[in-house]
Amino acid sequence: MAEYSIVSIMRNAMSGNRHWRPAWRAAAPKRAYDVVIVGGGGHGLATAHYLAKEHGITNVAVVEKGWIGGGNVGRNTTIVRSNYLLPENHHFYEWSLKLWEGLARDLNYNVMFSQRGVLNLAHTPAQMDIHAERGNAMRAAGIDAELLDREAVRAFVPRLDMSEKARFPVLGGLLQRRAGTARHDAVAWGFARAADRHGVDIIENCEVTGFVFEAGRVAGVETTRGEIRAEKVGVAVAGSTSEVMRKAGVDRLPIESHVLQAFVSEPLKPALDSVVTFGAGHLYASQSDKGGLVFGGDLDGFNTYAQRGNLPVVEEVASLLMAMFPSFGRVRLLRSWGGLVDMSMDGSPIITAGPLPGLYLNSGWCYGGFKATPGSGWCFAWTIARDEPHELNRAFALDRFERGATLDEAGAGPLPWHH
Numbered sequence: 001m002a003e004y005s006i007v008s009i010m011r012n013a014m015s016g017n018r019h020w021r022p023a024w025r026a027a028a029p030k031r032a033y034d035v036v037i038v039g040g041g042g043h044g045l046a047t048a049h050y051l052a053k054e055h056g057i058t059n060v061a062v063v064e065k066g067w068i069g070g071g072n073v074g075r076n077t078t079i080v081r082s083n084y085l086l087p088e089n090h091h092f093y094e095w096s097l098k099l100w101e102g103l104a105r106d107l108n109y110n111v112m113f114s115q116r117g118v119l120n121l122a123h124t125p126a127q128m129d130i131h132a133e134r135g136n137a138m139r140a141a142g143i144d145a146e147l148l149d150r151e152a153v154r155a156f157v158p159r160l161d162m163s164e165k166a167r168f169p170v171l172g173g174l175l176q177r178r179a180g181t182a183r184h185d186a187v188a189w190g191f192a193r194a195a196d197r198h199g200v201d202i203i204e205n206c207e208v209t210g211f212v213f214e215a216g217r218v219a220g221v222e223t224t225r226g227e228i229r230a231e232k233v234g235v236a237v238a239g240s241t242s243e244v245m246r247k248a249g250v251d252r253l254p255i256e257s258h259v260l261q262a263f264v265s266e267p268l269k270p271a272l273d274s275v276v277t278f279g280a281g282h283l284y285a286s287q288s289d290k291g292g293l294v295f296g297g298d299l300d301g302f303n304t305y306a307q308r309g310n311l312p313v314v315e316e317v318a319s320l321l322m323a324m325f326p327s328f329g330r331v332r333l334l335r336s337w338g339g340l341v342d343m344s345m346d347g348s349p350i351i352t353a354g355p356l357p358g359l360y361l362n363s364g365w366c367y368g369g370f371k372a373t374p375g376s377g378w379c380f381a382w383t384i385a386r387d388e389p390h391e392l393n394r395a396f397a398l399d400r401f402e403r404g405a406t407l408d409e410a411g412a413g414p415l416p417w418h419h
């Protein structure tokens with residue numbers, strides 16, 4: 001398959017763009033592979049890419065029940081950052097951010113990664129303290145973070161309502177300048193194309209309906225396109241984790257599936273050149289390169305497998321956006337959609353060998369698995385290839401919930417997160 005380059009663009013332009021090859025083959029399932037990855041989202045595709053690239057394991061299939069880009073990887077608000085408090089989380093997400101910084105070159109695909117900065121606003125002195133604590137933890141780990149005062153916030157995002165009459169006056173904020181956004185479906189397509197170039201079979205319209213067991217081990221999957229044998233099976237199905245793992249007989253996991261909505265406005269001229277999150281409610285907003293304001297808020301708050309949400313959240317999110325940026329009040333909402341997020345009980349992910357022999361699990365991404373895509377694929381590939389976690393995902397084991405050693409980023413104690 002040809003490299004994407006200025007030369008190939010010119011050559012194809014001169015021949016009427018009739019000779020581009022599909023970005024990946026429409027592979028038919030073989031009888032057996034070394035590794036089968038269930039789920040062709042960002043994490044499954046990234047895992048296949050790094051299995052081949054980093055570990056030389058190319059006899060791999062990614063089995064996807066729908067189409068590439070149809071899950072959360074193509075449904076999110078695309079925020080990429082590593083501004084976490086706990087060392088287990090910030091080291092992992094920082095490694096992911098470093099992979100993002102070289103991703104377009106690695107994949108030979110423009111994922112439109114834009115380091116435009118993510119600013120978390122603070123509206124109370126206590127919130128400023130919390131931001132200072134998190135920023136200090138990040139800086140101590142070598143991760144960029146800046147605590148901005150009110151005037152610096154005003155200069156960084158001039159469109160914010162900084163008036164005395166603002167409903168929740170802004171006192172300052174925590175800025176990570178290397179954070180930003182990427183084009184979500186390009187990430188799926190880029191990883192799919194790169195994995196395919198390594199020889200990985202990407203099998204769409206192929207739903208996993210069961211697991212094959214042999215001598216007490218998982219030895220493959222049953223699918224709507226027949227049985228596929230494998231030495232190792234990795235599950236990376238995000239919001240469908242409980243459903244898929246139940247087919248392997250695992251019916252208790254610290255995961256709940258919820259719908260999370262995203263919203264896009266009509267396109268505007270450039271109005272917001274960074275990502276801003278509200279501190280007095282749950283809202284995150286940016287502007288896409290096409291001009292639409294992209295924003296989202298809380299979960300809808302009930303368990304579902306429907307990829308659509310409800311009007312109360314639309315109202316809530318729109319009112320929070322208005323509280324931050326009253327000037328956006330006349331902008332029309334163009335579209336919205338929902339995705340199925342896999343909420344773990346402590347807000348941190350799971351990347352582990354097990355819970356059954358021959359089976360490997362990648363889940364628990366909550367609101368934030370898009371930014372983890374390269375790091376998660378890299379660590380999951382390591383874990384599958386070597387049968388042991390990398391130092392970066394050692395803490396993301398399942399048994400932390402049994403041991404009471406949860407990675408509680410929100411500081412909510414031994415309680416599940418507010419969802």
Ligand SMILES: Cc1cc2nc3c(=O)[nH]c(=O)nc-3n(C[C@H](O)[C@H](O)[C@H](O)COP(=O)(O)OP(=O)(O)OC[C@H]3O[C@@H](n4cnc5c(N)ncnc54)[C@H](O)[C@@H]3O)c2cc1C
Nearest residue numbers: 039041042043065071072073076077079208339369370371
């Ligand atoms: C509205 C919204 C906004 C978000 N915003 C952000 C954000 O700004 N930043 C951020 O970092 N994260 C964000 N996220 C979270 C992020 O999108 C997810 O955590 C991440 O994409 C999940 O990993 P994935 O890409 O592998 O999932 P998916 O793309 O959902 O992949 C899982 C795949 O598994 C497939 N599958 C399921 N069951 C089966 C089966 N039985 N057989 C075969 N295949 C199966 C599905 O069809 C799907 O394609 C957001 C999520 C949503 C919904």
